[in-house]
Amino acid sequence: xxxxxxxxxxxxxxxxxxxxxxxxxxxxxxxxxxxxxxxxxxxxxxxxxxxxxxxxxxxxxxxxxxxxxxxxxxxxxxxxxxxxxxxxxxxxxxxxxxxxxxxxxxxxxxxxxxxxxxxxxxxxxxxxxxxxxxxxxxxxxxxxxxxxxxxxxxxxxxxxxxxxxxxxxxxxxxxxxxxxxxxxxxxxxxxxxxxxxxxxxxxxxxxxxxxxxxxxxxxxxxxxxxxxxxxxxxxxxxxxxxxxxxxxxxxxxxxxxxxxxxxxxxxxxxxxxxxxxxxxxxxxxxxxxxxxxxxxxxxxxxxxxxxxxxxxxxxxxxxxxxxxxxxxxxxxxxxxxxxxxxxxxxxxxxxxxxxxxxxxxxxxxxxxxxxxxxxxxxxxxxxxxxxxxxxxxxxxxxxxxxxxxxxxxxxxxxxxxxxxxxxxxxxxxxxxxxxxxxxxxxxxxxxxxxxxxxxxxxxxxxxxxxxxxxxxxxxxxxxxxxxxxxxxxxxxxxxxxxxxxxxxxxxxxxxxxxxxxxxxxxxxxxxxxxxxxxxxxxxxxxxxxxxxxxxxxxxxxxxxxxxx
Amino acid sequence: xxxxxxxxxxxxxxxxxxxxxxxxxxxxxxxxxxxxxxxxxxxxxxxxxxxxxxxxxxxxxxxxxxxxxxxxxxxxxxxxxxxxxxxxxxxxxxxxxxxxxxxxxxxxxxxxxxxxxxxxxxxxxxxxxxxxxxxxxxxxxxxxxxxxxxxxxxxxxx
Numbered sequence: 001x002x003x004x005x006x007x008x009x010x011x012x013x014x015x016x017x018x019x020x021x022x023x024x025x026x027x028x029x030x031x032x033x034x035x036x037x038x039x040x041x042x043x044x045x046x047x048x049x050x051x052x053x054x055x056x057x058x059x060x061x062x063x064x065x066x067x068x069x070x071x072x073x074x075x076x077x078x079x080x081x082x083x084x085x086x087x088x089x090x091x092x093x094x095x096x097x098x099x100x101x102x103x104x105x106x107x108x109x110x111x112x113x114x115x116x117x118x119x120x121x122x123x124x125x126x127x128x129x130x131x132x133x134x135x136x137x138x139x140x141x142x143x144x145x146x147x148x149x150x151x152x153x154x155x156x157x158x159x160x161x162x163x164x165x166x167x168x169x170x171x172x173x174x175x176x177x178x179x180x181x182x183x184x185x186x187x188x189x190x191x192x193x194x195x196x197x198x199x200x201x202x203x204x205x206x207x208x209x210x211x212x213x214x215x216x217x218x219x220x221x222x223x224x225x226x227x228x229x230x231x232x233x234x235x236x237x238x239x240x241x242x243x244x245x246x247x248x249x250x251x252x253x254x255x256x257x258x259x260x261x262x263x264x265x266x267x268x269x270x271x272x273x274x275x276x277x278x279x280x281x282x283x284x285x286x287x288x289x290x291x292x293x294x295x296x297x298x299x300x301x302x303x304x305x306x307x308x309x310x311x312x313x314x315x316x317x318x319x320x321x322x323x324x325x326x327x328x329x330x331x332x333x334x335x336x337x338x339x340x341x342x343x344x345x346x347x348x349x350x351x352x353x354x355x356x357x358x359x360x361x362x363x364x365x366x367x368x369x370x371x372x373x374x375x376x377x378x379x380x381x382x383x384x385x386x387x388x389x390x391x392x393x394x395x396x397x398x399x400x401x402x403x404x405x406x407x408x409x410x411x412x413x414x415x416x417x418x419x420x421x422x423x424x425x426x427x428x429x430x431x432x433x434x435x436x437x438x439x440x441x442x443x444x445x446x447x448x449x450x451x452x453x454x455x456x457x458x459x460x461x462x463x464x465x466x467x468x469x470x471x472x473x474x475x476x477x478x479x480x481x482x483x484x485x486x487x488x489x490x491x492x493x494x495x496x497x498x499x500x501x502x503x504x505x506x507x508x509x510x511x512x513x514x515x516x517x518x519x520x521x522x523x524x525x526x527x528x529x530x531x532x533x534x535x536x537x538x539x540x541x542x543x544x545x546x547x548x549x550x551x552x553x554x555x556x557x558x559x560x561x562x563x564x
Numbered sequence: 565x566x567x568x569x570x571x572x573x574x575x576x577x578x579x580x581x582x583x584x585x586x587x588x589x590x591x592x593x594x595x596x597x598x599x600x601x602x603x604x605x606x607x608x609x610x611x612x613x614x615x616x617x618x619x620x621x622x623x624x625x626x627x628x629x630x631x632x633x634x635x636x637x638x639x640x641x642x643x644x645x646x647x648x649x650x651x652x653x654x655x656x657x658x659x660x661x662x663x664x665x666x667x668x669x670x671x672x673x674x675x676x677x678x679x680x681x682x683x684x685x686x687x688x689x690x691x692x693x694x695x696x697x698x699x700x701x702x703x704x705x706x707x708x709x710x711x712x713x714x715x716x717x718x719x720x721x722x
Contacts, residue, residue, distance in 0.1 A: 045721065048712030051691040052720045056630040064633065087632065218712035225714055386690045386709050391683060399669065400678055403662075407608035407706075414707035 007033040007247070008559055010268055010283035012254045012298065015098020016541055017527040017548035018289035019232025019240070023149070024552030026245035030559055033281055034237075034246060035270055037253035038094035041101075043234070046223035050385050054221050059102070060091035065445040068293070071454040073433075078454065082442060090453065090494045092291060096250050097233025099291065099495060100541065104220030105201035105229055106378050107152050108538035109143050109163045109546075111362060112136035113373075117427075117534050121373055127429035127458050128321055130533050133505045133514040139546050140166055146545035147171060147199075150230035151207060154199030161362035162196070175204045175213050175353050179346035180334070180420065184356055184379060186341060187478035193471070198357045198378060201230035201541065210234055215351030217384050249281075255448050257286055257302045257311055257524070264564075265311070265524050271446055284564050285555060289527040289548070293322060296436040296500035296530060297451035312518035312526075317502055317511050319436035322453065323535045325496035326461030327375055327424030330469055330486025331382055332476035333417045340480050347418055354380045354420070358475075361468050362537060372460075375426025375468055375537035382419035389414070420481060422472040424465050426537045428492070429458035436500050457490030465489075498529035498540055515554040516547070523564040527551050582627070585640060589623065592643035596622060598654055599646070599678070600685045602661045611702040613685055621688035621697040630720055635680065642677030692716050 008030035011018045018034060025032050038059070052058045061067075063084040070088065071080045083089055093099035113120045115132040123129060144166055146152070153172040156165060174197050181195075188195040202213050202224075210227035213219075219229070227234045240246040251273040258280075260266035267280040288295045296319040300310040310318050336344045361374040382389065390410055394401050401409060428434075433456035438449035465488035476484045504510030507519035516531045518524040527548045529540050536543065558564060600613035600622070613619070626636040647653055650664045668674035688697035690704065694716050697703070704710045 041721070047714045047716040047721075049692055049694075049716035049721065050711065051687060051695060052630075052716065055687065056720065058630060058721055062630075084634075214713075216712040222712070384709075384712075386704065386707070386711065387687055389709075390686050390690050390707070394682070398675075399666070400675070400682060402603035402682065403605055404608045406603070407610040411609045411707055414709050 004267070004280055004282050005031075007031050007281070007283040009033070009285045009287060009555065010035065010281055011287045011289055011527075012268065013098060013289035013291065013295075013528065014096050014232060014237065014248070015093075015289060015291065015528070016100045016232050016544045017529070018287070019097070019100070019236035020146070020545050020548035021287050021289065021527050021552040021555065022240040022246055023236040024549060025555060025559075026240040026243040028556045029243075030245060030556070032240070032246050033283065034248045035252045035254050035268060035281060036096050036098075036248070036250045037273060038096060038250065040096040040248075040250045041223060043223070043225060043227055046225050048216060048218040048222055050218075050387050053223075054385055055387065057089065057091075059093055059095050060089055061094060063087070063089055066091070067442070067444070067450055069439045069442050069450060069452040071452060073456055080452070088494070090293065090451075092495045096248065097231045097237065100231040101223045101229075101233060102221050103201070103229070103231070103541055104380075105541070106357070106539055107199045107201050107542040108357070108376060110136065110536040110538065110543055111161060111163050113363070114534065114536040117373060121371070124429060124458070124460055127431055127460065129429065130502075130504065132533060133503060136163060139543075139550055140164070142546035142549040143542065145549050146542060150201055150235045150545055151203050151210070152199050152201050152230065152542070153204040155197040157196055159194055159196060159359055161359040170199060172204045172207075174355055175200055175202050176215060177355050178349060178352035178381070179342045180354060180381075181356055183341050183479050184354070184420070184475070187475055188358070190478055191474060193358055193360050193475065195356045195358060195379075198353075198355045200353070200355065203228040203230070209238060217351040220383065221385075253446060254290075254298060255301070255446055257288075257298065259302070259304055259306045259311065259521070262306045263521055265521060285523045285525065285559065287525045287527050287551075287555070288530075291528055292497045292500045292530045293436050293451050293453055295526055295528055296322070297438055299501070299526075300436070300438045301448050307520075312501070312511050312520050312524060314520050315508055315511060317509060319500050320432075321430035321499045321502055321533065322434045322436050322455075322497070323428040323430050323499040323532065324455075324492035324494070325535060325539070326426040326428040326457065327465040328469060328486060328488030329421060329423045330472055330476070330484065331419045331421035332473075332479070332481025332484035333419050334479065334481055335417045337416075338480050338482065350384065358472075361471060364464075364467065366467075369467065372464065373427055373537070374464055375424055377468060377472055378423045378425070380421050380423070382421045420476060420479065422476070422486075424468045424472070424488070425496075425539060426461060426464045426468065428461055428535055430499060430534060431456060431458050455492055457492070462488055462490055496540060498532040498535050501526045501530035502533045503531040504533065516551045517554065517558075522558075525551060525555060585636065586627065588640050588644070589626075592640060592647060593619060593623065594654055595643045595647050596639070596681060598661070599643075599665065599681050602658065602665065603682060604685055604689070605658075610706050611689065613688075616689055616697045616699055616702065618685050618688035618697050621691075621695060622684045624696065625684060625687065628720065638677065639680060639684070642673070642680065645673065645677070695719055
């Protein structure tokens with residue numbers, strides 16, 4: 001058998017974090033193999049096909065082939081349901097570039113206090129809150145780096161809860177905005193709320209091979225057809241491939257990492273998803289970047305005689321303290337006949353962004369409720385997907401509306417109103433009842449135990465979400481919206497997942513050190529959001545990019561010193 | 565199962581199963597078509613199910629490999645159940661159909677099935693015309709909302 005090449009680094013996953021590590025390593029001259037279970041879909045192949053991208057498992061595995069088991073508390077008892085039964089997929093884009101292809105790109109940095117939540121706010125009963133082993137200052141240069149390399153558009157305005165920046169403003173001006181922002185800004189001002197321009201990982205101007213946003217009206221959940229969206233596939237992989245140092249292996253699913261001693265991983269055992277043929281991919285360093293719940297699963301499934309409880313699990317913490325994003329969402333309808341300050345035609349103009357965030361409740365000091373960590377809010381239009389909008393609100397009590405009455409209802413909804421929406425992001429507190437393990441009986445089509453996710457939110461998460469939702473409903477009221485409602489619950493957004501491989505200084509209580517290198521195995525790193533002990537109160541992606549760039553610098557150092 | 569895959573037996577079983585399901589579907593196809601036409605009749609502000617060939621869309625959709633096989637079984641079984649309850653459903657006039665369907669809706673099973681048929685029909689009317697329904701974008705034009713650019717040129721990113 002031909003001897004397999006020895007790569008300097010083998011990266012499992014091609015999403016945001018894998019892309020950032022590949023970018024840095026290949027530019028530094030190292031030979032990198034990137035193993036991606038999904039296929040490559042090129043920019044030219046993407047379309048805004050709602051049926052395919054949003055209603056079928058086209059860019060994620062068929063749930064009968066690969067799935068998760070979700071364990072939730074029902075009437076005080078844990079009940080486990082395979083996702084092929086529930087249809088609740090926990091896959092988030094398994095193609096080259098991962099879920100970054102499909103993000104909405106609303107980007108925020110964490111606040112310096114997110115790195116020291118326990119010191120700042122104290123312990124919370126039932127929650128495993130800890131301070132991070134690094135501070136905001138350690139990661140700030142990498143936020144800036146991500147801003148430039150990934151390309152974030154926006155306009156910086158000072159705000160008490162806006163983290164400090166080392167550069168004055170974003171590299172590109174904001175994307176174009178729908179006139180509804182006039183109404184929104186005005187309503188916020190009236191209520192004493194500060195609306196800020198949302199930084200967005202979407203280019204407003206051409207840059208290199210990437211073209212500016214063309215305002216297609218269908219952004220989140222879809223691949224970008226101009227390259228404006230800052231996915232790993234558009235923003236990082238082309239430059240990494242151009243060095244000649246990156247071997248991108250799509251359709252390559254890693255089943256296990258195989259150790260050669262207690263402190264060294266030797267190769268990745270991968271399967272070609274087309275032919276079913278197994279192969280060994282050898283490297284000096286392995287970087288797991290498969291998205292939090294799958295990264296923990298891979299390490300657990302890699303248990304062997306050297307590591308009976310899974311790789312990097314001497315602490316017993318592997319898979320523990322999985323987190324999502326707390327909060328919820330709400331919306332209201334802006335009707336033609338009740339619209340103030342802007343024209344209905346302007347409101348109905350498609351494609352332009354709402355681009356507004358509120359950080360006023362990131363930290364809350366309420367005369368009645370006291371002081372506590374709050375969250376951030378994004379405003380947007382209801383997703384413009386046509387089929388999903390047509391299917392909403394078609395019941396009259398228990399009865400499904402059909403016939404002419406349905407026609408009138410649907411036509412009116414689409415032509416006489418537009419829904420404005422808010423999404424709340426607050427901390428999903430880490431608890432003992434939210435973790436990943438591997439299922440003892442369920443296996444995927446490759447014969448590997450599937451990830452079993454026990455999911456439970458802390459009551460504080462709902463309290464915070466409700467507090468902020470009430471404030472947001474007032475904004476919608478002030479805008480003149482009708483039929484306002486919000487929904488805050490402990491049900492997770494499966495695309496906002498982190499934790500499971502906590503980083504920390506103490507090998508007894510954490511899986512990774514502060515460079516996201518496994519305490520137990522020096523040639524093993526985890527680069528995705530798994531490291532986060534607490535999640536902050538913004539979407540994760542900017543932090544994932546920034547941290548992966550930080551981790552990549554450490555890996556370069558390790559490779560340079562030939563420590564592995 | 566292992567033996568089955570070695571001998572190719574499981575593939576044969578799967579094919580046989582799909583074939584049997586198609587036979588079952590063909591039998592109740594007129595029932596589903598009639599329900600869709602009742603839900604989306606002529607002279608509505610939305611195009612009718614009949615003019616948009618939603619039944620053809622439904623057939624192709626539920627037998628496509630991307631469609632949940634459990635839901636496919638349910639779509640067929642729910643129609644079989646309806647025709648078991650209302651043997652002469654196809655010959656009913658609109659008022660009788662309405663009565664029959666509302667009675668079926670009273671059962672949890674019937675209510676779920678009707679919602680599934682509604683979903684499939686809406687998918688037909690408002691998915692890209694490349695899927696064969698929403699002819700000349702009639703569904704989109706009725707609600708003045710159009711799919712994004714670029715449009716798909718093949719079904720299911722084939």
